[in-house]
Amino acid sequence: xxxxxxxxxxxxxxxxxxxxxxxxxxxxxxxxxxxxxxxxxxxxxxxxxxxxxxxxxxxxxxxxxxxxxxxxxxxxxxxxxxxxxxxxxxxxxxxxxxxxxxxxxxxxxxxxxxxxxxxxxxxxxxxxxxxxxxxxxxxxxxxxxxxxxxxxxxxxxxxxxxxxxxxxxxxxxxxxxxxxxxxxxxxxxxxxxxxxxxxxxxxxxxxxxxxxxxxxxxxxxxxxxxxxxxxxxxxxxxxxxxxxxxxxxxxxxxxxxxxxxxxxxxxxxxxxxxxxxxxxxxxxxxxxxxxxxxxxxxxxxxxxxxxxxxxxxxxxxx
Numbered sequence: 001x002x003x004x005x006x007x008x009x010x011x012x013x014x015x016x017x018x019x020x021x022x023x024x025x026x027x028x029x030x031x032x033x034x035x036x037x038x039x040x041x042x043x044x045x046x047x048x049x050x051x052x053x054x055x056x057x058x059x060x061x062x063x064x065x066x067x068x069x070x071x072x073x074x075x076x077x078x079x080x081x082x083x084x085x086x087x088x089x090x091x092x093x094x095x096x097x098x099x100x101x102x103x104x105x106x107x108x109x110x111x112x113x114x115x116x117x118x119x120x121x122x123x124x125x126x127x128x129x130x131x132x133x134x135x136x137x138x139x140x141x142x143x144x145x146x147x148x149x150x151x152x153x154x155x156x157x158x159x160x161x162x163x164x165x166x167x168x169x170x171x172x173x174x175x176x177x178x179x180x181x182x183x184x185x186x187x188x189x190x191x192x193x194x195x196x197x198x199x200x201x202x203x204x205x206x207x208x209x210x211x212x213x214x215x216x217x218x219x220x221x222x223x224x225x226x227x228x229x230x231x232x233x234x235x236x237x238x239x240x241x242x243x244x245x246x247x248x249x250x251x252x253x254x255x256x257x258x259x260x261x262x263x264x265x266x267x268x269x270x271x272x273x274x275x276x277x278x279x280x281x282x283x284x285x286x287x288x289x290x291x292x293x294x295x296x297x298x299x300x301x302x303x304x305x306x307x308x309x310x311x312x313x314x315x316x317x318x
Contacts, residue, residue, distance in 0.1 A: 003065055005140050007104060008147025009154075012090060017070035017083065019147035022129040024122050025087060025154065029075050034228060035129065036071040041224075042133050043067065058136045066143075091154035098155060108148035112156070121153045199229045206238060215242050233263035241268065249276050 009016040018025050021035050041047050043059040051059070073079045094101060103109050107124050114120035125146065132142045202225035209218035222239040226232065240255035253276045259269040 003061070003140065005144045005147065007144030008108075008149075008151045009090065010144065010147055012093075014086070014090060015070075015073075016143075016147040016150055017073045019143045019150055020066050020070040021074070022125060022132045022142075022146050024125050025150050027074075029080075032071065032074045036067065037224065039063075039067050039133055043136075055136060059133075062133070062136065062139055087154065088158070091158035094151065094155040095159040098159070101151070101155070103148055103152065105145045105148050107145065108152050111149055111152045117153065117156055121149060124149055199225045199232055199235065202228075203234060203238065206242075210238075210242065210245075213245075215246050218242050219246075231262055233259045233266055233269075236262065237266050237268045240272070244272060244276070249280055252276055253280065 005016075008019060010019075018027065021032060021039065023031055023035050027035075040063060043063040045056040045060050073083055103112065107128075111117070111120055111124060128142060128146055128149075132146075133139050202221045206218040206221040206225070209215070209221065219239060219242045222235050222242065225235045226239070229235065236255045236259035240252045240259060243249075243252040243255065253273065256269040256273040256276065259266045260273065263269075
């Protein structure tokens with residue numbers, strides 16, 4: 001697959017790294033990193049066990065040739081400064097060449113006319129980010145669409161003090177059929193993105209993995225979710241259950257405690273925390289770990305008879 005994009009800023013011999021990651025051109029390093037982790041998890045071959053070999057190869061190619069370089073460019077202090085300087089210059093250039101700019105996507109045309117530029121732009125970016133890499137074969141087209149949004153945003157931002165009009169008239173004339181909402185002065189804008197949607201995706205994946213008894217992978221999903229939203233009681237309660245099923249009672253207790261601090265009515269935490277407290281209280285205070293120092297953090301309750309985990313879940317002793 002040739003990774004060639006000829007829309008938006010890419011038409012100006014410029015690699016639009018913001019479009020590759022589907023973040024706004026004013027996104028900070030923290031936002032860039034958060035988005036990169038989402039994409040990397042989607043594209044990495046080890047994360048897509050059910051996909052074909054061809055899909056895995058395509059995902060790895062997108063990751064190594066586009067996504068990783070874009071992330072490095074936007075997070076390195078030196079390269080980021082140079083990149084942003086060039087981006088600002090392109091914006092000024094686009095203002096001078098606005099009459100020759102053409103747009104292909106309806107979303108970019110709507111942005112060219114949107115009354116609230118910043119709101120519409122960031123909402124549209126967030127909307128596209130939700131499905132950007134769902135279809136790997138369509139990923140380059142989506143990147144091109146995002147780059148067109150970046151182009152319009154840069155042009156309008158740089159031209160706020162200029163009399164140059166946004167590039168909306170010419171693209172509309174190119175369409176043979178009327179566009180929806182063209183009769184309205186201000187088209188309906190996408191709903192503002194909800195921060196918890198991303199966390200919810202992590203939670204759903206984690207729950208699915210837990211149902212399959214894939215606790216290690218579920219824990220990774222929930223840890224990433226908590227990085228984004230540390231005060232999510234549901235995440236704390238769910239990861240506590242993962243630790244509980246791994247017989248790591250102390251870690252389970254910590255997260256159940258956190259869940260109850262954030263939501264005193266959390267049913268799962270209310271059900272299991274007293275049992276864990278009782279189980280931990282029954283451990284001999286003079287218990288000595290006879291394994292090597294490297295194993296000092298392991299729970300001393302993993303016995304051949306099922307240990308505390310077996311007792312908590314009603315398992316039969318063998």
